[in-house]
Amino acid sequence: MGAGLGYRGALHAFFRKHDAHLGFLEVMPEHVLEGSVAARQRLLHHAARKPVVTHSVSVSVATAPGPDAPFLRKMAQVSERLDAPWTSDHLCFTKVGDRNIGQLTPMPYTRETMRVLERNVKESQRILGKPFLLENISAYFRYSGEDYTEPEFFRELTKRTGCGVLLDVNNLRNNAVNLGVDPRKYLDTFPLERVVQLHLAGSDWEDGKLLDTHGAPIHEEVWAMTETILDTAPVKALLIERDQTFEPLDELGAELRRADALMQRYR
Amino acid sequence: MDVKRFQEELAALLMEERARRSFAKDAKAHARKAGLKGKEARILAALDAGDVGYFASRREIDRRGMLRADLPQTCERLDEENRVLRYFRAHPYALEDPLAEAERVARWARQAARKGQVSVLLADTALFEATLLRARTASPKPARPSARPRRAPGLKLLRLAHDLSDGAERPCHVAIAHGPHGVEAGEVDALAWHVLRAADGKRTSTQVAALAARQAAAPASKARTTLRRLAREGFLAPLA
Numbered sequence: 087m088g089a090g091l092g093y094r095g096a097l098h099a100f101f102r103k104h105d106a107h108l109g110f111l112e113v114m115p116e117h118v119l120e121g122s123v124a125a126r127q128r129l130l131h132h133a134a135r136k137p138v139v140t141h142s143v144s145v146s147v148a149t150a151p152g153p154d155a156p157f158l159r160k161m162a163q164v165s166e167r168l169d170a171p172w173t174s175d176h177l178c179f180t181k182v183g184d185r186n187i188g189q190l191t192p193m194p195y196t197r198e199t200m201r202v203l204e205r206n207v208k209e210s211q212r213i214l215g216k217p218f219l220l221e222n223i224s225a226y227f228r229y230s231g232e233d234y235t236e237p238e239f240f241r242e243l244t245k246r247t248g249c250g251v252l253l254d255v256n257n258l259r260n261n262a263v264n265l266g267v268d269p270r271k272y273l274d275t276f277p278l279e280r281v282v283q284l285h286l287a288g289s290d291w292e293d294g295k296l297l298d299t300h301g302a303p304i305h306e307e308v309w310a311m312t313e314t315i316l317d318t319a320p321v322k323a324l325l326i327e328r329d330q331t332f333e334p335l336d337e338l339g340a341e342l343r344r345a346d347a348l349m350q351r352y353r
Numbered sequence: 354m355d356v357k358r359f360q361e362e363l364a365a366l367l368m369e370e371r372a373r374r375s376f377a378k379d380a381k382a383h384a385r386k387a388g389l390k391g392k393e394a395r396i397l398a399a400l401d402a403g404d405v406g407y408f409a410s411r412r413e414i415d416r417r418g419m420l421r422a423d424l425p426q427t428c429e430r431l432d433e434e435n436r437v438l439r440y441f442r443a444h445p446y447a448l449e450d451p452l453a454e455a456e457r458v459a460r461w462a463r464q465a466a467r468k469g470q471v472s473v474l475l476a477d478t479a480l481f482e483a484t485l486l487r488a489r490t491a492s493p494k495p496a497r498p499s500a501r502p503r504r505a506p507g508l509k510l511l512r513l514a515h516d517l518s519d520g521a522e523r524p525c526h527v528a529i530a531h532g533p534h535g536v537e538a539g540e541v542d543a544l545a546w547h548v549l550r551a552a553d554g555k556r557t558s559t560q561v562a563a564l565a566a567r568q569a570a571a572p573a574s575k576a577r578t579t580l581r582r583l584a585r586e587g588f589l590a591p592l593a
Contacts, residue, residue, distance in 0.1 A: 095452050096490045117453065150357035182364040188441065189411065191367070194396050198354040226411070227404035231396050293407070330419055 087137055087171075087323040088353075089345035092300075093117070096332060098128055101136075104339050107346040110137040112325050115164040115173075116144055133168050139283070139323065140165045140173040141252070145210060147220065148179035148193045153206045158213040165216055172282060174219035174252045175210075177203075177240070192225040195234040200242060207247040219282055221252040224260040224289075224298040236267075237275035244280045251277060253315065254285035255308050256298060256327075263296045269311060281319040286312060286345065287327040300329035304341055316352040324349050359393040366397075367409045377402040416441065416454075423455045423486050426517070427462070427479040436471050452490060459483035474520055477513040481527065481538070484509050488529050488536045496590035502552035502561045502580055503590040507531045510549055516540070530588055544569040544579050545588075552580075552589055 088109025091097065095117075101108060111132055118126060132138075142161055147153045165173045178190040193199050211218050220243070222236065234242065240251060253276070261267040286309075288302030304326070315321070324345050328338060362384070365372045376383040380402065384394040417437060421428045431437045440461055459479040466476035493507030509529040516525045526546035529538045541549070547565040556564065558580060566576035583589045 099492060148360075150360055179360060182360045185364050185368065187364055187367055188416070189367075189408070191363070191408075193356075193360070196354055196392065196396070198356050198392075202356050226408050227401060229396050230399045231392070295407070297411075330422060 087139075088349045089342060090136075090139075090323060090325045091342060092141075092325065092327050092329070093129060093132065093138075094329065094332075095128065097328075098132075100332075100335055100338065101132055104342055107339075107342050108136060109346065109349070110139060110323055110325075112139050112141050112327075113164075113168060113170075115140050115142050115161045118164045118168075119160055138168040138170050140168060140170045141221075142173070142175045143190065144180065145175040146179045146181040147175055147206050147210055148177065148199065148203060149181050149206070150202050153210050154181060155209070155213060158210055162214045162216075165214065170216065172217040172219055172250065173214055174221055174283065176223050177220040177243075178223050190223045192223060192227070192229075194229040195232045195236060195239040197233050200234070200239065200246075203243055204246045207243065207249050211247065211249065217250055217282070219250040219252040221254050221285065222257050222261075223254070224257040224264075226264060226295065228265050235272075235275065237272050237277075240280075241275065241277040244277050249280075250282040251280045252283045252285060253278075253281045253319070254287070255311050255315065256285065256287040256289060256304070258311065259305065259308050260289055260296045260298055273311075273315065278315065278319040281315065281321055283323040283325060284312060284315065284319075284321055285325050285327050286341075300327045301331040303337055309344070312348065316348065321349075321352070354392040354396075355389075356393075358389060359397065362387045362389055362393075362397060366400075366405055373402070373406055373409060376400075376405065420454065420458065424458060424479060424482040427458060427475065427482050430472070430475045430478055434471055434475060436465070436475070439465070439470065452487060455483040455486050474515045474522075477515045478517060481511060481513065481517055484511060484529055485536065485538055488531065493531055496587075498591045498593035499554065500593050501554050501556065502548070502558050502584070502592065503554040504549060504552055505530055505588055505590055508549065508588060510546065512546070528588060532587055541588075544571050544576060545583055548576060548579050548583055549588060552583075558592070 090108060090110035090112055093111045093113045113129060118129065144157050145153050161173060176190050178192055180187050180190060244251060258269055258272060262269045286304050287298065287300045288304050289296045290299045290302050326341055326345055332338060366376055380398040384398045389397055440458060443461060444457060462471055462476040462479040465471040466473045488507060488509055491507055496505045511527040513525045513527060515522055526541050526543060527538060528541045528549060529536065544565060547568040548561060551561045551564045562576040562580050563573055566573040584592045
């Protein structure tokens with residue numbers, strides 16, 4: 087699929103201008119479900135011309151009693167309508183009972199959470215009826231006394247469920263800076279052979295932490311790590327996430343061209 | 354390890370100030386009091402209270418920060434009226450598209466103002482800022498000369514109940530237009546507003562002037578002068 091961008095209404099004109107380097111779009115089902123009719127029409131206009139994958143934040147796949155099944159059913163319909171070859175969400179939880187935490191919350195990587203995840207991922211795969219990828223998050227705090235490291239957990243979970251992985255390279259860098267994760271060791275253990283898609287984004291400093299704002303240029307370290315990953319992983323799609331501070335658009339255009347060139351080289 | 358119990362307690366920690374205070378005081382005692390045992394109690398108690406506090410403070414900040422960048426005055430008023438959480442509760446799923454989120458805030462504020470849950474000033478501010486944001490992200494086609502008065506492409510008109518420059522309650526007509534220096538917004542007098550409302554390309558300039566004069570109860574000659582001024586200032590497509 088090559089290089090792509092997250093579909094955002096504000097980038098409507100940008101997509102047309104950079105059509106040659108835009109291999110695909112990533113759409114958030116939440117936008118389709120909550121957007122206006124006009125916004126849906128604009129989205130469908132692009133979806134008719136480019137391959138689309140769907141990516142959400144609302145499945146809450148690690149919630150102990152089970153993922154958000156009503157949302158999964160809606161997500162399945164959106165993915166079907168957009169003919170997405172796969173769909174993805176984050177390895178975390180956002181909902182507990184009737185509470186919405188409002189953030190991608192990390193869970194401890196233990197044998198017990200592995201059992202919860204195995205059941206929930208299989209349930210999600212059944213409802214979605216399409217390949218389901220899980221993404222690593224920017225965590226901001228870490229647990230101790232876990233049974234697995236994050237890459238070990240991904241390895242075991244993908245083995246048990248057959249799910250794919252969406253590796254967010256910027257989240258890996260954020261966790262390296264904020265939590266002291268060693269990216270080399272991480273990638274040595276990570277199931278790179280299961281990586282289908284990559285996310286690249288920029289972060290901003292706030293209160294001494296590197297925040298995954300999707301509002302800054304992609305850092306050179308992220309580009310370097312991406313090349314390392316592409317050397318090994320069978321990546322089909324490389325996506326740039328940009329949710330705010332779109333200007334200057336030329337800068338975003340240059341990032342898209344660079345991502346496209348990378349994918350051409352490794353194809 | 355009871356994963357469900359653990360998640361409930363972590364959620365409480367992230368969402369309740371009182372739980373965070375108790376946790377910061379004595380994490381082990383807090384876990385015990387919450388009924389956690391064994392592994393889940395150990396993992397929870399080992400969390401860094403500062404990191405948890407930081408993460409908890411970010412809960413709404415992510416969305417608030419994005420909103421603040423797009424709707425600064427609206428967010429200020431939401432804070433003043435202590436209504437940010439009410440909006441987040443009404444719409445728990447964030448929209449990452451800044452335009453969509455800003456427009457949703459404006460819609461919500463209008464409905465909430467009707468129910469008396471927020472002030473009309475807040476609703477006015479949200480509508481103004483969301484419209485301005487929409488104008489800034491749009492790139493309208495250049496205006497073509499027209500024989501009849503026609504609004505300049507991309508021109509937006511708002512009738513607000515407040516003057517947003519000082520927050521005073523008085524009817525205020527605002528035009529948002531693409532000028533030579535980018536998007537500009539300003540108050541227009543009632544007559545100009547009626548002229549712009551009437552200028553839809555289907556009427557002759559005389560009819561527009563007469564219609565606007567009637568609506569604004571001004572002499573027709575004044576309306577014709579306004580028509581020429583608006584064309585000169587770029588609010589109307591150039592008159593051929």
